Amino acid sequence: EAGVTQSPTHLIKTRGQQATLRCSPISGHTSVYWYQQALGLGLQFLLWYDEGEERNRGNFPPRFSGRQFPNYSSELNVNALELEDSALYLCASRRGAVNEQFFGPGTRLTVL
Amino acid sequence: GEDVEQSLFLSVREGDSSVINCTYTDSSSTYLYWYKQEPGAGLQLLTYIFSNMDMKQDQRLTVLLNKKDKHLSLRIADTQTGDSAIYFCADHTHGSGNTGKLIFGQGTTLQVKP
Numbered sequence: 001e002a003g004v005t006q007s008p009t010h011l012i013k014t015r016g017q018q019a020t021l022r023c024s025p026i027s028g029h030t031s032v033y034w035y036q037q038a039l040g041l042g043l044q045f046l047l048w049y050d051e052g053e054e055r056n057r058g059n060f061p062p063r064f065s066g067r068q069f070p071n072y073s074s075e076l077n078v079n080a081l082e083l084e085d086s087a088l089y090l091c092a093s094r095r096g097a098v099n100e101q102f103f104g105p106g107t108r109l110t111v112l
Numbered sequence: 113g114e115d116v117e118q119s120l121f122l123s124v125r126e127g128d129s130s131v132i133n134c135t136y137t138d139s140s141s142t143y144l145y146w147y148k149q150e151p152g153a154g155l156q157l158l159t160y161i162f163s164n165m166d167m168k169q170d171q172r173l174t175v176l177l178n179k180k181d182k183h184l185s186l187r188i189a190d191t192q193t194g195d196s197a198i199y200f201c202a203d204h205t206h207g208s209g210n211t212g213k214l215i216f217g218q219g220t221t222l223q224v225k226p
Contacts, residue, residue: 004154033212043155043200045213056212090154094212099143099204101214103155 002027004093004104012110013081021076021107025093031055032074033094033101034066038087046089049074081111114138116203118217125225130188132220134201137182144177145202145214146186155200158186188222196224 005024034046045058049068063079092101115137147155161168168175174187202214
C-alpha cells in the first residue's frame with residue numbers, strides 16, 4: 001500500500017510570494033490533515049479536510065488556506081509569505097474512527 | 113487548554129530499555145499516540161492506546177497509561193541504535209466534538225549509544 005505522498009520535497013520562496021504544497025493521501029483515506037513543524041514551535045495543527053470540506057482549522061492567519069479535491073488529494077496555499085513561515089509542512093491522512101493519522105515525508109518550505 | 117508535555121532528551125546504551133514519558137492535560141482524551149521521527153523524515157505512527165486501557169504491548173514497545181495522573185509512557189525493550197530518533201506523544205480529544213486534530217508534545221530525542 002503506497003503511503004502519503006507530498007510534493008515538492010523542498011520549496012524556496014521569497015517574502016511576499018505565494019507557496020502551493022500538495023498532498024496525496026493513502027488510497028481509501030478521505031481525511032487529510034496539515035501540520036506545521038517550525039523550529040522551536042513544535043508540531044502545530046493547521047487544517048483538516050474531509051470529503052472535500054474544511055472541517056477544522058488551527059490558530060493560523062487566513063493567508064493559510066487550502067482545499068481538497070474530489071480524489072481526496074489536497075493543496076495547502078500560503079499567501080504573502082513571511083520569514084517565519086519557514087518550516088516543514090506535514091500532511092497526514094486518516095483511516096477510520098480511531099483517528100490513526102499517517103504522515104507523509106513533508107515539504108520543507110524556506111522563505112528568504 | 114489542551115497541552116502535552118515531554119522531557120526533551122534521553123540517552124541510553126544499546127541493549128538497555130528506554131522509557132519516554134509524557135503528560136497531558138485534557139481529561140476528555142480518547143486516544144493517545146506515539147510517533148517516531150527520524151532526521152529529515154515525516155512522522156511514523158508507532159502505536160496508540162485507547163483511554164480506557166492501562167497497557168498495550170506491541171513487540172518491543174509497551175505503552176502504559178495512568179489516566180488518573182494523565183501520564184503516558186513508552187517503553188522500548190532492547191533498544192537498538194536504529195531506535196535513535198525523536199519520539200512524539202500526541203493526544204486526540206473529543207472535548208467539544210471531533211476536532212480531528214492531534215496535539216503533540218515537544219518531542220523527546222532518544223540517543224542510543226553503542
